[in-house]
Amino acid sequence: MRNAVLIAACFALVAAPAFADNAIPVVLKDHKFAPATIHVKANVSNVIALANNDDTAEEFDSTALKVEKVVAGHSSGNVRLRPLAPGRYPFEGEYHSATAQGVVIAE
Amino acid sequence: MLASLIIVFREVIEAGLIVGIVLAATQGVLGRSLWVAIGVGAGVLGACIVALFAEQISAQFEGSGQELFNATILLLAVGMLTWHNVWMAGHGRQMAREMRSLGAEVTAGQRTLTALAVVVGVAVLREGSEVVLFLYGIAAQGGLTAASVLAGGALGLAAGAAVSAAMYYGLLTIPAHWLFSVTGWLITLLAAGMASQAVLFLQNGGYLQFLMTPVWDTSWLLPEGGEGVLGIVGRMLHTLIGYSDQPDGLQLTAYLGTIVAINVLMRVVNRGKRVPAAVPSPAE
Numbered sequence: 234m235r236n237a238v239l240i241a242a243c244f245a246l247v248a249a250p251a252f253a254d255n256a257i258p259v260v261l262k263d264h265k266f267a268p269a270t271i272h273v274k275a276n277v278s279n280v281i282a283l284a285n286n287d288d289t290a291e292e293f294d295s296t297a298l299k300v301e302k303v304v305a306g307h308s309s310g311n312v313r314l315r316p317l318a319p320g321r322y323p324f325e326g327e328y329h330s331a332t333a334q335g336v337v338i339a340e
Numbered sequence: 341m342l343a344s345l346i347i348v349f350r351e352v353i354e355a356g357l358i359v360g361i362v363l364a365a366t367q368g369v370l371g372r373s374l375w376v377a378i379g380v381g382a383g384v385l386g387a388c389i390v391a392l393f394a395e396q397i398s399a400q401f402e403g404s405g406q407e408l409f410n411a412t413i414l415l416l417a418v419g420m421l422t423w424h425n426v427w428m429a430g431h432g433r434q435m436a437r438e439m440r441s442l443g444a445e446v447t448a449g450q451r452t453l454t455a456l457a458v459v460v461g462v463a464v465l466r467e468g469s470e471v472v473l474f475l476y477g478i479a480a481q482g483g484l485t486a487a488s489v490l491a492g493g494a495l496g497l498a499a500g501a502a503v504s505a506a507m508y509y510g511l512l513t514i515p516a517h518w519l520f521s522v523t524g525w526l527i528t529l530l531a532a533g534m535a536s537q538a539v540l541f542l543q544n545g546g547y548l549q550f551l552m553t554p555v556w557d558t559s560w561l562l563p564e565g566g567e568g569v570l571g572i573v574g575r576m577l578h579t580l581i582g583y584s585d586q587p588d589g590l591q592l593t594a595y596l597g598t599i600v601a602i603n604v605l606m607r608v609v610n611r612g613k614r615v616p617a618a619v620p621s622p623a624e
Contacts, residue, residue, distance in 0.1 A: 278549070289477030290394060292470060296565035299586065300544055303406060303473060305395035311403045313544050315552050315588075328474045330343060 256282035256311060261291055261304070264329035275319040275339040281312040291333065295324035298337060344492035345499070346567065347474055351467035352500025354579045355383070358463040360504045361530060361580075362456045364511035365424070365523035368435070372453055379457035383464025390465060391472035407545030410466065414538040417462045420455035421531035422602050425524055427452050429606035432520040526580070532598040533582020536591040543590070551589030559585040 259281050260267045273279040285291055285304040293302045293312050304310040317339035326333025359376065366372040390397065390409075398406045428435075431451075471493070478489045514522050542548045564574045564585040577583035582595055 289480065290391075290473040292473070294565075296559070296563065296585070299540060302544070303394055303398070303470070305398065306477070308395045308398070310398050310406070313546055315543065327347065327470075328477060 256280040258282050258284065259335075260284050260286060261326065261333065262286045264291070264326060264332045266326070266333060266335040269335040271335065271337045273314065273317065273337055273339050276316050278316055279314040281314065281337075282309060283312055284309040289328065291329065292327040293324060294327040295322060295337075297322040298324055300324070301327075341488040341492035344474070344478065344489040345496040348471055348493040348496030349500045350496075350572070350575060351471045352497050353503050353576060355463040355467040356500050356504025357507060357576065357579050358530065359460050360508035360511070361523060361526050362460055363508050364519065365428075365527060366453065366456060367512065367516075367519060367523075368438075369450060369453065371450060375453040375457040376460055379460030380464050382457075383461040384468055386461065386465035387468030387472050390469040391476065394469070394473060401545075404545035404547075407541045411538040411541040411545070413462045413466065414534045414541070417459045418531045418535050418538070418598065420458045421527050421534075422598075422605065423455050424452040424459075425527055425531075425602055426605045426609050428520060428524060430610040432524070436517055436520055528599055528602050529581040531602060532595045533578070533580070535598040536582050536584065536587065536595040539591045539594045540588075543588075548590060551593065554586040554588055555592050557586050561585075 257271060257273065257279065259271060261283060264287060271281065281293075283293055283302075283304050285306055285308055288306045290303055290305045293300060293304060293310075295301075298314055298317075300312055300314070302310055302312050314337065317337070319339050322337040322339065324335050324337060359380065362379075363372070363376060366376075394406075396405075397409050401408050475490065475493055478486050511519070511523065511526075539548065543552060562574045562577070562583070562585065563571050564578050564583065565571050566574075574583060574585065584591065587595070
């Protein structure tokens, strides 16, 4: 019985994704992020709505933000940011890191 | 060319280290090459399919499809690794004995080959789909750059395979009676790291939004990624033992919980089954 309650509790936790109300729009074009500097509120969850307007896929990659997310060409995807302490968090498009660079500033 | 070399190298060692551990853990088991080859082949095929449907996978579950997909296949691998270790806890001694007495291939251990083939498949699929997406994008652009990038990719593949092979042969220098305990621990830590990674994907997908504060930050000492040598070492440790430079509370809980769970299961499931080393066991 106790196990059943535990399992139910686990499902309840898993079944309730948290969504932020307003996503921050970011566009990827010619393997460059616009805006490349993204300001977010510190200590709360944020969502970046990344629109990839290139023909090729890109991986939004950041060790600092603990995010790896592939966004296919001419497609868009949500990159969820965990609550961040104030600071600078660099990110890149892993497949075109020469140009696809950006930074999230939490303040 | 250098950029593509680094990207492909990085993904290949991540999958290659896992294949190396699996190969070492199944040292001497009859038919293991075939199963590992099936795992790699299925992984490559799966990687192409995942790359092809990247957009569709992402769109599932209100945009969290990619995160859920990654978490699911990681947890599948955790389950398979657990099964292998639990099974080995009951039969590892017998395998080591057979290996010593026969000095050749043993039939014990074949039971979990399918599980380990799944683990290999999952590893190749995950890292491979990134390589496919990257190289496909470059190849689609065509021209001289594409040729140089593909050459870089080939070099990266060779370098990654060489590092993985070096680790495999390194493991083989361990004496046979120690080998299975060492690979057992490597597999436990591999599973723990994958469980922690699965938690991260679930959190990035909007689930399990608690215990999200980093417990420590060692990115100044050993970064988990990046282009430098330290970054590559950090990334290899991330793959091998689940090293994270800023793990959050829930990731750490999943990591430690997996280690405890595997060890408890190894003990409980095989309680009373173990044959004392001194007493000759009846033929099984």
